[in-house]
Amino acid sequence: MVLGSILNPVNSSIVAVALVPIAVAFGAPAAETAWLVSALYVATAIGQPLVGRLVDVFGPRRLFLVGTVLTGVAGLLGALAPSVAVLVAARVVLGFGTCSGYPASMVLIRREAARTGQESPAGVLTALAIATQTVAVVGPTLGGVLVDLGGWRATFAINVPLSIAGVLLGLLVLPRDPAVPDAGRRLGRLDWAGVGLFAATLVALLLFLMGPHLATLWLLGAAVVAAAGFAARELRADDPFVDVRVFAGDRALLATFARSTLAATVSYGYLYGFSQWLEDGRGLSASAAGLVLLSTFLVGILVSVTTGRRPEVRPKLLVGGLVQVVVCAALLAVTGASPIWVLDVLAAVLGLPQGLLNLANQNALYFQADPARVGASAGLLRTFMYLGAIIASSASAGFFGRRADTVGLHELGLFMLGACVLLVVLVLADRSLGRIGDARE
Template sequence: MSVRTAPPPGRFDRRLLAPMILGSILNPINSSIIAVALVPIAVAFGAPASETAWLVSALYVATAIGQPLVGRLVDVFGPRRLFLAGTLLTGVAGLIGALAPSIAVLVVARIVLGFGTCSGYPASMVLIRREAERTGQASPAGVLTALAVATQTVAVVGPTLGGLLVDLGGWRATFAVNVPLAVAGVLLGLLVLPKDEAVPEAGRRFLHLDWAGVALFAGVLVALLLFLMDPHVETVWLLGAAVVAAAAFAWRELRARDPFIDVRVFAGDRALLATYARSLLAATVSYGYLYGFTQWLEDGRGLTASAAGLVLLSTFVVGLLVSITTGRRPQVWPKLLVGGVVQVVVSAALLLVTGASPIWFLVAVAAVLGVPQGMLNLANQNALYFQADPDRVGASAGLLRTFMYLGAIVSSSASAGFFGQRADTGGLHELAVFMLVACVLLVVLVLADRRLRLIGRPEPEPA
């Protein structure tokens, strides 16, 4: 089934945008849409909050593991095949969740969702790379901006969409919505995406992938994420297990003929490692604000959920405008520096917030945070595009998402630790100090990496 015609010569094939954007938003929409469904799910099954929390954690863990794995599969077998398989799996997961008879089955559905939604972003990055090579465009900044704006928009409006779905069809609608999205994705993929080249001995290559490396990498992330989600003295052994698994993973990858993650490349490519570190730090601050500040608005400031959502709306609006305004400029260093400095300003401003702070001040703080929201993710994505090995851009893009989710887990754990039973003003100030340390480190990393200034700079004219 294909009605695809020859793409326009010399120009990016804009027909690819629809499936690329749809595939890329499946993960962030399922990450955020569940927030408003947790309480109705708990009521429906008579489950405590400790059980429904696994619906959030399950997706994070599956995504953190699945992004680089599926990205590597994209590199080996092609973006179209993995896009279709992942989108189909997303639909199956939505159906499982919509019909689930228990919390345990819902957790399974979220795990399947995590893996199914992993294919869209790395597949899109590989397609962008191929289109750039075909058209001779060194920097398809407009396309990268479209992806960043779409995922950022969906992540912010996800809870609002979730609330609408719960009102219309109950909590099961937040799972069932994946079915029509998956159908649309499969149809677009079949009609629009270019066919992948034949893979000689595909079955043999699949079986001979570095599955031992995948298993060890999964062990590292599962142990680390489980510790971060519940950091106590009793769970320190999980941190030790993560260290042991990490050492075993490095030993294995250094000896593998075709490693899952080529640690030699990372050892010699400090620029790419710095991009991952910046992504983790930026996400730590961003999600710390989204989780912590939002909770404080309701508990510490006494706003309703809808009023808190209106305060946060300014973050989305400013972030969207900043992304659109600066997105077509391929330079990443100015965006990273400005974004990091503004994060420092916002984190410091949170130290001035009290339960009596006027609404206009809270809206102003939220609006200012929209500046780094619109710059940092896009800049790190563009940096990776230029830094990654073209043969492993799918796996590298998947790892970028993994580090973002690590930042989300770190910030979520920090919020829980600082707030305790209620999100009071004292806890918010402690969280602000934690965020301040993270964004200062981000600025230091940006200033220390001089090579960032070369990315996107126009080539000098030949003499």
């Protein structure tokens, strides 16, 4: 489960330090290579709830194996890509392939909890939180090593052995899914119209965010129209893709989705914006930039492990949000002459919210979601997280332009500061969070 779940976050961040070498190789501006980030996020944002729904219907093992095979195919396609356009296509396939691991794991954990009577498998949830978010921070470090050893193509090729290992382990270890009567008919009866409207909403929103301007304002209008059509469709569907009636009536779950979006906006803004600035603005190599971010990964894991068995959710969210505020404010003072040790300290401090926020939001969802739709709910949590990543990627492209300079970093820092302040406000306003820890005790 952990191996399957890390494929998406590692791939979401491993390309961070490869963006500059890819731009040089194909003579592409930063605004164009930003599509390598956004393409995976859009595919994942659409694929996570879809695959989560398929997991609920057809079983986690089947979807895990199909997704892991697609991951290997995408890695091979990216490693052989002759252009940025083909790389973007590979990232789309990669997004759909890697999105099966997390919802499949959440369904398996929920089933084991029901079988054993253990209400809160805190250790397993902590491991999954590390695998799905905290480990994303090691992506730039791994990417830097791979770029130095085999060039940027190695950041795609690494998916081939990981996919093979995932398929073998899935076949050997994961429990077999029960037979699904009339599987073909059930697949055809899924709410594909809802899936299409959901995808149209996200794609139109992404295109607007990639180049917000009066001339592209119609895309925002198209996203609103598609979202309205999606809501109307889901309210009428017998078996909706997303049961909007349940989510609309569950303010606590909606708040969890909103917090996930804001936390990811800051986290991925840092991962992509800061890592690109380290290379362009500070003049570091890809591997050196990755090493600066390594302390974020190490501190994040340490924090997740040491706090994972604590039942309280609200203190984790509050502390994590406040630390994000401090780090974003500190980014405003960073310059191209800042000593490396200062950048290392900033990276280490950011590991604290990296380890707290995803763990707290995931655990909140585990107790808030309908058990019958935990796969779809887990997928939606990842969708909202990647919506934040899309916003962060678009902001990075907008503030940096052709080069990731210090002025652009400061503008990005102000944008991220606004997001984490809003996160803190939402945590303070949500009193239902305090009851999650009490219920477990």
